[in-house]
Amino acid sequence: MFTLPLDLLLIFTLSTPIVGWATSRYRKGTLSGAYAAAGLAVVGAALYSLYFDVSQAAVFSVPIFGAYTAFLRVDMLGVVMASIFVGVGFAAAIYSIGYMEKETDVPLYFTLLLAMIGGMVGVVFAGDLFTLCVFWELMCISSYVLVAFSREGGESVEAAFKYLIMSGAGSATVLLGISLLYGMSGTLNFQGLAQAFGQAPASPWLLLASLFILAGFGVKAAIVPLHTWLPDAHSAAPSPISAMLSGVVIEVGVFALCRTCFSAFIPVESQWLYLLMALSVATMFVGNLLPLVQSDLKRLLAYSSIGHVGYMLVGLSIGTQLALTGTFLHIFNHALMKGVAFLCAGAIIYRLGTRQMDEMAGIARRMPVTAVAFSVSLLALLGLPPLNGFISELTIVTAAFQSGLAWLGILVIVNSVLSSAFYLRVIGVMLQPAKSDRVKSVREVPLTMLLPIVAMVSMIVIFGLWPDPVMRLMQESAAGVLSVVSQVMG
Amino acid sequence: MDPSYYLVFIFALWGIGLYCLVTKRNMIRLIFGMEILINAANLSFISLATGLEGFVDPLAHSIVVVSIGLSGAVSAVAITLVVYAYRHYGTLDVRELKRLRG
Numbered sequence: 001m002f003t004l005p006l007d008l009l010l011i012f013t014l015s016t017p018i019v020g021w022a023t024s025r026y027r028k029g030t031l032s033g034a035y036a037a038a039g040l041a042v043v044g045a046a047l048y049s050l051y052f053d054v055s056q057a058a059v060f061s062v063p064i065f066g067a068y069t070a071f072l073r074v075d076m077l078g079v080v081m082a083s084i085f086v087g088v089g090f091a092a093a094i095y096s097i098g099y100m101e102k103e104t105d106v107p108l109y110f111t112l113l114l115a116m117i118g119g120m121v122g123v124v125f126a127g128d129l130f131t132l133c134v135f136w137e138l139m140c141i142s143s144y145v146l147v148a149f150s151r152e153g154g155e156s157v158e159a160a161f162k163y164l165i166m167s168g169a170g171s172a173t174v175l176l177g178i179s180l181l182y183g184m185s186g187t188l189n190f191q192g193l194a195q196a197f198g199q200a201p202a203s204p205w206l207l208l209a210s211l212f213i214l215a216g217f218g219v220k221a222a223i224v225p226l227h228t229w230l231p232d233a234h235s236a237a238p239s240p241i242s243a244m245l246s247g248v249v250i251e252v253g254v255f256a257l258c259r260t261c262f263s264a265f266i267p268v269e270s271q272w273l274y275l276l277m278a279l280s281v282a283t284m285f286v287g288n289l290l291p292l293v294q295s296d297l298k299r300l301l302a303y304s305s306i307g308h309v310g311y312m313l314v315g316l317s318i319g320t321q322l323a324l325t326g327t328f329l330h331i332f333n334h335a336l337m338k339g340v341a342f343l344c345a346g347a348i349i350y351r352l353g354t355r356q357m358d359e360m361a362g363i364a365r366r367m368p369v370t371a372v373a374f375s376v377s378l379l380a381l382l383g384l385p386p387l388n389g390f391i392s393e394l395t396i397v398t399a400a401f402q403s404g405l406a407w408l409g410i411l412v413i414v415n416s417v418l419s420s421a422f423y424l425r426v427i428g429v430m431l432q433p434a435k436s437d438r439v440k441s442v443r444e445v446p447l448t449m450l451l452p453i454v455a456m457v458s459m460i461v462i463f464g465l466w467p468d469p470v471m472r473l474m475q476e477s478a479a480g481v482l483s484v485v486s487q488v489m490g
Numbered sequence: 491m492d493p494s495y496y497l498v499f500i501f502a503l504w505g506i507g508l509y510c511l512v513t514k515r516n517m518i519r520l521i522f523g524m525e526i527l528i529n530a531a532n533l534s535f536i537s538l539a540t541g542l543e544g545f546v547d548p549l550a551h552s553i554v555v556v557s558i559g560l561s562g563a564v565s566a567v568a569i570t571l572v573v574y575a576y577r578h579y580g581t582l583d584v585r586e587l588k589r590l591r592g
Binding site: 130133134137140141144145148154157158160161164165168169171172173175176178179182183188 | 493500504507508511517520521523524527528530531532534535538547549550553556557560563564567568571572574575578579584587
């Protein structure tokens with residue numbers, strides 16, 4: 001119905017609660033988690049076969065015939081993004097088996113996790129704006145519930161409510177912007193929108209619609225004046241969900257901005273990209289200055305996600321093929337780096353029971369594997385050379401210098417230096433001698449939690465030393481996005 | 491049909507929804523504000539569906555039906571969260587829920 005990977009995701013979403021219901025009370029969580037992880041592995045295999053279809057035909061439309069064609073339109077970018085989402089989701093699912101052991105209603109948790117991944121995959125496969133919106137809501141609704149999932153305090157419910165109101169208002173604003181586009185062109189298909197507006201002069205209505213859509217998707221992507229929900233929601237959620245939210249969900253917002261910018265908004269592209277450039281500078285500075293004053297580990301990591309969204313927006317606002325390659329590469333690398341960082345933070349919180357950094361002094365001696373993995377991911381987030389974060393930041397900076405925007409490249413470097421202050425502070429705290437007795441009594445987390453962390457950290461190192469295969473994929477994706485523009489402009 | 495009167499009304503409705511979200515303290519009213527925003531978008535689809543003379547585009551109507559369903563789901567989740575927040579704090583005033591610092 002919706003291509004094999006998406007169908008499988010929806011089927012596994014619906015069957016996970018049945019597995020949880022059918023199994024005994026004692027092993028309910030473990031079995032439903034294993035079922036969800038196995039489902040995600042199968043989806044990964046299906047994505048791999050879809051990759052071959054796409055690499056031969058460039059674009060894969062569903063349905064191929066009929067009155068309303070191409071409500072799904074899978075291109076290289078879609079397949080690459082979907083693989084990132086499913087990969088991080090797989091790691092989070094395996095990790096959650098150990099992490100959520102003590103919680104109740106765990107089958108429901110895995111159902112929501114699969115539904116969220118299904119929504120994200122649907123967003124990147126969507127061929128028209130309304131399909132995008134429907135899957136967007138699927139992703140949003142399941143993420144609201146997941147943020148509120150740990151019910152031990154009122155904090156998570158409050159954060160989820162704040163997230164829901166801001167994100168819901170954002171979705172409504174996007175819908176209004178889409179309705180204006182529909183009123184002007186009579187279609188919502190990305191190809192149709194590009195053809196309808198491509199040659200037309202920039203009209204004020206189009207500019208208005210683009211501002212509505214920027215504001216709406218900007219809430220989800222945490223662009224700066226609209227970022228206030230992010231630190232609360234990402235720090236109150238269970239740690240594997242924080243890894244998903246920071247690692248991939250906010251990037252879906254960046255993806256949606258990229259899709260609409262290079263199809264519907266071709267006539268107003270230059271104004272739009274200047275606006276995005278200004279916003280990206282603000283986003284970078286807020287995301288790299290505010291973590292300096294945080295004492296809560298997860299809140300610090302959540303703020304640093306805002307800074308990384310700023311780097312992605314810099315690439316998007318330059319708008320050349322090299323810059324888009326850098327943006328997509330940074331989405332991939334950030335998913336790995338921030339995924340590991342939140343999973344390690346979760347491991348420390350799981351053993352220690354606190355999110356305050358002062359109380360974590362000396363944890364490196366008690367949990368050596370977690371501490372090493374955490375340090376590697378933080379150094380990668382900082383952009384240290386042999387690791388993968390450096391490659392994508394270098395690509396974005398190079399693109400900025402090539403396009404004559406040297407000041408923007410220099411600002412990225414300045415921000416990278418600023419961010420070292422708080423990333424190194426976290427590593428410093430972990431290496432201090434142990435102060436409290438609580439730290440002295442902890443031990444390493446169970447193997448199911450350690451395995452995803454180690455696998456993802458080795459990928460950080462591998463893709464830092466050997467980025468060529470991913471780089472080539474991202475180049476193809478960027479070329480695919482820009483080919484829509486060049487087709488329309490003739 | 492000229493949709494400009496409808497558009498004026500739609501933007502007024504959008505402004506009312508945003509005003510409600512910015513000024514109100516009660517959690518239920520915030521949900522209403524969000525619903526008003528969604529209804530402005532729905533109304534916009536319906537009024538812009540009559541681009542051609544004597545023809546109403548069914549695409550916009552099917553979109554609005556789906557959108558109403560989605561907004562119902564969002565409200566259901568929101569009201570569930572309100573119930574949990576009320577059980578925990580005993581109030582619906584968002585400014586009294588000051589456990590979080592931003």
